[in-house]
Amino acid sequence: MSAFWHWFVVIITLAFIAVMVWLFVATGKARVPSGTNKEGEETTGHVWDEDLTELNNPMPRWWLWLFYGTVIWSLIYLALYPGLGNFAGTLGWSSEGQYAEEMERATAQFEERFGELAQLPLAELAGHPDALRVGRNIFAHNCSTCHGSDARGARGYPNLTDGHWIWGGDVEQVWHSIYHGRQAVMPGFGNALDDQEVTRTAAFVQQLAGQEVDSTLAAAGRRHYDMLCAACHGPDGTGNPLLGAPDLTTGVYIYGGSQADLRYTIRNGRQGVMPAQRDLLGEVRSRFVTAYVLSLNENSNGSGDD
Ligand code: HEC
Numbered sequence: 001m002s003a004f005w006h007w008f009v010v011i012i013t014l015a016f017i018a019v020m021v022w023l024f025v026a027t028g029k030a031r032v033p034s035g036t037n038k039e040g041e042e043t044t045g046h047v048w049d050e051d052l053t054e055l056n057n058p059m060p061r062w063w064l065w066l067f068y069g070t071v072i073w074s075l076i077y078l079a080l081y082p083g084l085g086n087f088a089g090t091l092g093w094s095s096e097g098q099y100a101e102e103m104e105r106a107t108a109q110f111e112e113r114f115g116e117l118a119q120l121p122l123a124e125l126a127g128h129p130d131a132l133r134v135g136r137n138i139f140a141h142n143c144s145t146c147h148g149s150d151a152r153g154a155r156g157y158p159n160l161t162d163g164h165w166i167w168g169g170d171v172e173q174v175w176h177s178i179y180h181g182r183q184a185v186m187p188g189f190g191n192a193l194d195d196q197e198v199t200r201t202a203a204f205v206q207q208l209a210g211q212e213v214d215s216t217l218a219a220a221g222r223r224h225y226d227m228l229c230a231a232c233h234g235p236d237g238t239g240n241p242l243l244g245a246p247d248l249t250t251g252v253y254i255y256g257g258s259q260a261d262l263r264y265t266i267r268n269g270r271q272g273v274m275p276a277q278r279d280l281l282g283e284v285r286s287r288f289v290t291a292y293v294l295s296l297n298e299n300s301n302g303s304g305d306d
């Protein structure tokens with residue numbers, strides 16, 4: 001908050017409280033012109049519609065004290081907790097601090113409960129029902145926003161159940177993808193290739209995946225491919241897990257395999273990011289969720305028994 005808004009909030013808040021107190025004190029003391037009604041009760045002296053009058057009873061004491069009580073309470077609150085602009089309050093409490101504290105406590109409890117189990121080798125953990133239950137839960141809360149609640153992915157987010165791995169499907173590679181994250185860099189070739197050349201290259205990429213395409217178009221595209229793409233995607237198009245360059249021969253795409261999708265990818269490049277879970281989930285949770293992801297693939301390959 002800038003100094004201006006800090007003081008804006010401080011002054012408005014305190015002035016408001018002061019004005020309220022003044023209002024009650026002042027009106028409590030003020031003598032209003034009075035009269036009496038037919039029953040002989042004291043009134044404010046105003047008369048409406050000939051015989052409507054307003055009784056001039058003082059505010060009930062308890063109500064006044066309740067009011068002063070709330071004023072005192074608000075002042076104590078504002079002294080202890082954040083509320084007055086940038087003033088942090090003498091207790092130093094913050095919602096972030098409380099959140100961090102609770103998360104820390106939850107993590108400590110979690111590690112006490114599951115820390116030992118987590119030390120099993122990942123391949124073994126992937127067959128452990130307790131670990132998978134925990135892992136599924138972690139996945140639902142931390143991964144499904146991108147990879148889908150069934151882990152089947154979405155456009156831009158790889159399917160984690162189909163046995164096709166961009167970065168490799170070994171236990172260690174999957175662990176690396178999750179714990180350390182991945183940053184894919186496919187440069188755009190919009191400057192190097194004109195529209196026609198992009199279309200030819202896209203046709204060749206479709207041919208790599210076994211699609212029926214105009215063969216002269218694809219043959220022309222192959223030249224661009226060999227020159228610009230083979231270094232990362234391999235001369236035969238089977239990709240390179242070290243670079244995260246996808247296998248282009250399977251027909252499985254992160255970003256779609258239509259002519260338009262491929263042309264877009266070739267022209268503009270793609271930079272998919274898998275966020276590292278080291279600092280987000282920590283080691284123990286990452287192990288469980290990795291085990292869960294591994295187990296999904298055992299099932300998809302037909303070797304599991306779900
Ligand atoms: C520097 C290495 C590199 C070069 C050169 C490169 N690519 Fe890529 N390519 C990648 C990476 C890495 C990805 C994955 C991007 C991502 O996941 O966000 C990728 C993704 C793709 C995709 C998307 C695949 C999918 O699953 O949706 C296509 C199609 C593709 N590249 C085609 C090409 C073509 C055609 C060329 C040559 C014109 C080329 N690439 C050149 C590294 C490269």
Ligand code: HEC
Binds near residue numbers: 166177273274275281
């Ligand atoms: C913000 C979105 C996002 C979240 C959250 C996310 N991922 Fe990813 N993940 C991605 C993207 C994007 C890629 C692909 C990176 C690329 O283009 O190569 C990826 C790739 C992966 C891969 C590698 C896939 C392969 O084919 O090699 C694994 C494994 C993975 N994620 C697991 C997880 C797990 C487990 C979680 C939860 C702890 C998670 N992801 C959370 C976006 C996300």
